[in-house]
Amino acid sequence: MSHKPKHQKPLIDTAELARLTAGGDDYIRTKDGAVKGLALRLDLNEGAPEVIVVGKGPRIEHRARLLLGTPHAVPTYVKRATNAWEYLGEYRATAYRTDRSAIDQYCGERTVGDIAGILFLECADAVSVTVRGGGFADPQTRREIELAAVQYVTRELELRGFTVEDRQRENCGYDLLARRGKEELLYEVKGTDAISPRFFISRNERNCSRLNENWRLAVVTSARATPTLHILTPEEMEDQFTFECLAWECTIEMPTA
Numbered sequence: 001m002s003h004k005p006k007h008q009k010p011l012i013d014t015a016e017l018a019r020l021t022a023g024g025d026d027y028i029r030t031k032d033g034a035v036k037g038l039a040l041r042l043d044l045n046e047g048a049p050e051v052i053v054v055g056k057g058p059r060i061e062h063r064a065r066l067l068l069g070t071p072h073a074v075p076t077y078v079k080r081a082t083n084a085w086e087y088l089g090e091y092r093a094t095a096y097r098t099d100r101s102a103i104d105q106y107c108g109e110r111t112v113g114d115i116a117g118i119l120f121l122e123c124a125d126a127v128s129v130t131v132r133g134g135g136f137a138d139p140q141t142r143r144e145i146e147l148a149a150v151q152y153v154t155r156e157l158e159l160r161g162f163t164v165e166d167r168q169r170e171n172c173g174y175d176l177l178a179r180r181g182k183e184e185l186l187y188e189v190k191g192t193d194a195i196s197p198r199f200f201i202s203r204n205e206r207n208c209s210r211l212n213e214n215w216r217l218a219v220v221t222s223a224r225a226t227p228t229l230h231i232l233t234p235e236e237m238e239d240q241f242t243f244e245c246l247a248w249e250c251t252i253e254m255p256t257a
Contacts, residue, residue, distance in 0.1 A: 011084040017077055027052075028063040035067050038076040038091065046108050047211065049076050049091050050171070050204050052119040053106060061116045068093040073124035089125040095170035096120075101177070101184055105212055122171040141193075149191025149220035150175060152227045157187070173208025174215060186215045187231075191223035197230055201243075209234040 012020070021029035021037030027044075029037045040048040047053075054064045067074075073090035080086050097103075098117035106118045154164050154176060162178040162185075174186040186208070190199035197219040209215045217237045219230040232240065 011080055011086055012077075013083050014085070017085045020075060021077070026060060026063060028060070028067050030063060030066065033066070035063070035070045035074050037074050038067075039085065040076065040078045042078060044110070047106060047207065048078060049088055049121055049123070050173075050207070051106050052121065053108065053110060053115055054096075054117045054119055056114055056116045064096055064117065064119055067119065068096045076121075089123050091121045091123055094120050094122050095172065097170075097172075101179075105186075120170050120172045145191040145193055145223045146189075148223045148227070149218075150189050152191075152220050152223065153187060153189050153218045153229060156229055171204065173204050173212075176218075184214060186212055187218045188215065189218045189220070191220045193222060193224055195221055197221055197241075206243075209237065 017039060018024070021039060022031035024030065027039050027041065028035060029039060038049070038052075040052065042048055045052050052064075054060060070092065073092040076088045076091040077085040078088055096117055096119050100112075102118045103112055103115050107115055150166075150168070154166075157164050157176070157178045160180070162180045165177040165179075166175070167177050168175045173188070175189045176187040178185045178187055188201070188205050188209070190197070190201070192198050199219060209217070213234070215234055217232045217234075219232070221228045221230065
């Protein structure tokens with residue numbers, strides 16, 4: 001699912017992009033051994049900028065690991081048309097996976113044998129919206145509920161014969177990777193102390209649900225008291241829940257020279 005904002009920001013040309021990202025023709029732009037920016041094409045990376053498919057080759061694989069080792073976020077651009085690039089914000093890599101399961105999930109229409117790995121990124125400019133009152137818990141309570149929910153889902157999956165890997169830190173659109181034989185499922189875990197399901201879902205998580213048929217929503221109600229697990233497919237989630245915006249990002253389009 002590509003990053004396509006409803007109102008695009010002013011575009012820059014390729015020459016200006018080169019000036020801002022230290023030149024070069026790779027999508028991971030470097031200078032003097034440091035990553036200076038990203039220039040992404042949606043035809044090669046439909047999940048960009050959150051997910052980048054890394055092709056094979058010593059140079060590009062080295063740059064992928066260099067990006068992963070870069071502690072700060074870098075300016076990220078996406079190609080919108082010939083000689084036209086849009087600035088998306090500052091992004092940093094959170095994980096680089098080279099296992100076959102990750103490659104199979106995110107290869108899109110590209111040939112698996114031509115892919116070295118998958119980079120996962122997060123936006124450093126993302127605004128954290130805190131909702132208070134109206135039945136929403138404070139941040140500390142939410143963390144406790146989330147931890148209880150993840151632990152409960154992990155135990156339940158293990159009882160069902162799954163081997164469970166925690167992927168929460170990777171920002172890859174799900175929390176737990178569950179394997180049982182040839183079966184592989186991606187679980188996004190949501191917890192609440194209420195008896196009826198209610199939760200927040202990020203754009204990245206919802207996009208992941210649309211890209212992967214094996215994605216599952218695991219909602220734990222009464223998470224800290226008498227937990228009950230509800231598991232839904234992407235289609236069931238979209239059918240059963242109403243999605244409502246609680247905040248908007250508002251920007252001003254600056255005139256171009």
